[in-house]
Structure formats: C-alpha cells, structure tokens
Amino acid sequence: MEQKEIRFPLFIDLNGRKAVVVGGGAIACRRAGVLRTFGAQVTLIAPEWKEKIEGVSWLQRPYRSGDLDGAVLAVAATDDRAVNRLVGEEARALGIPVSVADRREECTFLFPAVCLGEELVAGVVSANNDHRAVARAAAAIRETLKEGKG
C-alpha cells in the first residue's frame, strides 16, 4: 500500500522571534515576506537580494556556520545544494524547524501556501509534493477568505 506522508499543521507564534532565511532569490524573498507578515524578526542572508522587503534585515554575504544561533525557525532557499543541506543540518542540530526549498526529505517543516483572511489563517501543503495542486487549492481558499468568509 502506498504510504502517504501527511504532516500536522502547527501554528506557531513568531511575533518578535528571529527567523533566518538563507538565499535572496524569488523563493527566499517570498518566504521572508510571509514570515514578516506573521511578526517574525527576519534576517535574510545572501550575497544578492532580489527584492528589498520592508522590515527584513539583510546580511550581504554567503551563509556561515553559526548564522542560525538565536533563531527559532530557518529557511534554506539558495541555489546551492551544499549550502541548503548544511543549513538543514545545522538547524536540526539546534533543534529548530527548517524548510529546505530544494529537498522535501530534508525539511523538518514544510513551508505552506499561506492563506490569510481577517480572522482566519490556513496553510496548504500536499502529501505527495504536488506543488501545483497546493497552489490551486490555496488560490481557491484565498478567494473564499476574500469573500468575507474569514
């Protein structure tokens, strides 16, 4: 029988807490913006940053061991496999949740498609890594929330 890997949605308080995003491309910037929306103190580490985001601090250099100290959550989203793997390993050693954008197996949390209404929040991920199905479902949920149902 096919074993589906289904994950529990854990809604954690990020207000005022440090989150580190490694990488500065489209994926890192999108995720830094989402984490900022939820009140995290976001530090983005990358030699280049695609799009400046209000309230996000930028360390303009490559990732170094030790950069996750003090963080409660990490995202690895560089285009360098070895760096993403290292960020994942260091986060696991520190016991903080990490999403590794190019390897589902290395994620201790999955970065969801976040749908935010006035009073409701939903996060969508898949059990089978179907990113398109996730994006479709999220678009529908966002519409529902916009219609004043949340």
Ligand SMILES: C[C@@]1(CC(=O)O)C2=NC(=C\c3[nH]c(c(CCC(=O)O)c3CC(=O)O)Cc3[nH]c(c(CC(=O)O)c3CCC(=O)O)/C=C3\N/C(=C\2)[C@@H](CCC(=O)O)[C@]3(C)CC(=O)O)/[C@H]1CCC(=O)O
């Ligand atoms: C939900 C969302 C959140 C976000 O990213 O913000 C998200 N992926 C989204 C979009 C998207 N992902 C990809 C494309 C390119 C085209 C395509 O395939 O369609 C697009 C389209 C786009 O970016 O527009 C490719 C891709 N994604 C992953 C891999 C690696 C792998 O599969 O191992 C590869 C191949 C990379 C490569 O080969 O280079 C991995 C992950 N992506 C996840 C989340 C986590 C699992 C959640 C789940 O889907 O169950 C996980 C495991 C990692 C994690 O948590 O870090 C967001 C929808 C946002 C929204 O709609 O709001």
Ligand SMILES: NC(=O)c1ccc[n+]([C@@H]2O[C@H](COP(=O)([O-])OP(=O)(O)OC[C@H]3O[C@@H](n4cnc5c(N)ncnc54)[C@H](O)[C@@H]3O)[C@@H](O)[C@H]2O)c1
């Ligand atoms: N939604 C998803 O989950 C999704 C979708 C598409 C791609 N991906 C994966 O996410 C990763 C990033 O995608 P992208 O399109 O944002 O990449 P990109 O090529 O646009 O950006 C890569 C970024 O990584 C930075 N970088 C490179 N080496 C670094 C280092 N040593 N330390 C810190 N930063 C470093 C670069 O400066 C750049 O800002 C890729 O591995 C890609 O396969 C994930």
